[in-house]
Amino acid sequence: MPNLKEVRTRITSVKSTQQITSAMKLVAASKLKRAQNAILQMRPYAAKLKEILQNLSASLDAGDESSVYSAQREPNKVLVIAITSNRGLCGAFNANVIKAVNRTMNETYAKQHAAGNVSLMTIGKKVNDHFRRRKANILEDHQHIFDDLTFENVSVIADRVMKMFVDKKFDRVVIIYNQFKNAATQKLTIEQFLPVEPVEMEAGVSQSKVDYIFEPNKEEIVRDLIPKSLKIQFYKALLDSFASEHGARMTAMHQATDNAQELLRDLSLAYNKARQAAITKEILEIVSGAEALKG
Numbered sequence: 001m002p003n004l005k006e007v008r009t010r011i012t013s014v015k016s017t018q019q020i021t022s023a024m025k026l027v028a029a030s031k032l033k034r035a036q037n038a039i040l041q042m043r044p045y046a047a048k049l050k051e052i053l054q055n056l057s058a059s060l061d062a063g064d065e066s067s068v069y070s071a072q073r074e075p076n077k078v079l080v081i082a083i084t085s086n087r088g089l090c091g092a093f094n095a096n097v098i099k100a101v102n103r104t105m106n107e108t109y110a111k112q113h114a115a116g117n118v119s120l121m122t123i124g125k126k127v128n129d130h131f132r133r134r135k136a137n138i139l140e141d142h143q144h145i146f147d148d149l150t151f152e153n154v155s156v157i158a159d160r161v162m163k164m165f166v167d168k169k170f171d172r173v174v175i176i177y178n179q180f181k182n183a184a185t186q187k188l189t190i191e192q193f194l195p196v197e198p199v200e201m202e203a204g205v206s207q208s209k210v211d212y213i214f215e216p217n218k219e220e221i222v223r224d225l226i227p228k229s230l231k232i233q234f235y236k237a238l239l240d241s242f243a244s245e246h247g248a249r250m251t252a253m254h255q256a257t258d259n260a261q262e263l264l265r266d267l268s269l270a271y272n273k274a275r276q277a278a279i280t281k282e283i284l285e286i287v288s289g290a291e292a293l294k295g
Contacts, residue, residue, distance in 0.1 A: 004278065007271040014267065018260035024089065025253035028246050032183060035243035039180050039236070046236040053196060053229040068166050069226050070196040075172040077117045078109050079139065079164065081193065082131075083177035083237060084124030085245040086143055093178060093248035094126040096188050100176050101127070104190065119170070121161070123238070149242060151235050158234040162227060165194045177237050178244035184251050186244040193234065196226070 082101045084094040101120070105113045112118050119139040122128035128141045142157055164170050173194040178186040214221050 004271065004274050007267055007274055011264065011267045011271065014260050014263050018257055018264070021253045021256040021260060025250055025257060028250035028253060032243065032246035032250055035239070035246050036180070036183075039239040039243045042232075042236055042239055046232050049229045049232050053226060053233075069162065069194060069230065072195055073168075073171040075109065076112060077119075077170045077172075078112050079119050079121060079161070079170040079173045080104055081121045081123065081161070081173065081175045082127045083175065083241040084122075084127040085241075086125040086146055088126065089252060090245055090249035091252040093186065093245060094124070096186075097176055097178065098127055098130050100188055100190060101131075104174065104176065123157075124241075145238065146242065149238060151231070154235045154238055155231045158231040159227075161234070162194065162230060170194075175234070175237050177241040178248070179240045180243040180247060183247040186248055189237075189240075191233075191237070193230070196230070 080101055082097055084097050088094065105118050109118050116137065119137045120131055121140045121142070122131065122138055123142045123145060125143045128138065128143055131138055140160075145153060145157065161173055165173055172192065175189075175191045175193045177189055177191075179189040181187055
């Protein structure tokens with residue numbers, strides 16, 4: 001049984017840790033509120049814009065200038081965009097993305113990966129550190145985007161990705177991130193960013209459902225709308241990941257605080273038992289000494 005000093009030291013240490021995890025939970029909760037509002041306001045707009053984007057892609061002719069974003073090519077060169085956080089202490093949030101990236105490279109695009117044709121764009125310090133240590137083919141790193149997560153800053157990255165696809169440096173672009181559901185739930189998501197996949201028509205549904213009347217003209221509207229829609233989708237993925245990070249951290253810190261409370265109960269019980277044993281031992285020594293003196 002540990003002595004009283006060791007148990008008291010552990011109790012003090014656990015109480016300090018509990019105060020830290022409790023404070024981190026409150027900080028994550030306050031940040032989550034803002035991040036959650038941002039993604040919930042963005043999601044309906046992004047979903048409708050994505051629907052229009054897919055319908056427009058289906059209506060484009062192969063010769064249209066803007067059809068370059070929906071050009072289906074053999075995926076010989078693949079770019080995987082992995083989005084994690086810059087910090088840890090958020091449960092399996094980062095590990096799930098890293099595992100999904102590994103599966104995507106080693107299973108989905110195993111042939112391309114073996115040929116060295118799978119590149120990574122990392123957004124987040126954790127995923128960058130992981131694959132940099134393993135000497136993976138990291139094309140770019142944008143871990144500082146979360147310091148000022150605005151549409152303008154994200155558009156710069158999206159523009160670069162879109163240009164690389166148009167220039168045929170990559171035949172497919174995939175985004176892997178955590179989609180925000182609620183504070184306790186994040187859904188790991190693997191999305192094809194480029195080429196744009198046209199909407200699949202159900203059996204019996206008329207093609208006219210995806211026809212549009214363009215004003216002033218089709219070329220001008222499509223040329224502006226498709227790049228903007230792609231930037232919105234990219235921005236939404238980052239907002240989703242940002243809100244998911246704070247939700248995961250708040251949940252992890254809540255569990256850590258509860259675990260610390262349980263540990264404190266166990267340590268208090270151990271302390272009381274050790275204290276009782278020490279008192280019993282002292283009483284026995286006193287009684288034994290008294291009996292010895294009588295003798």
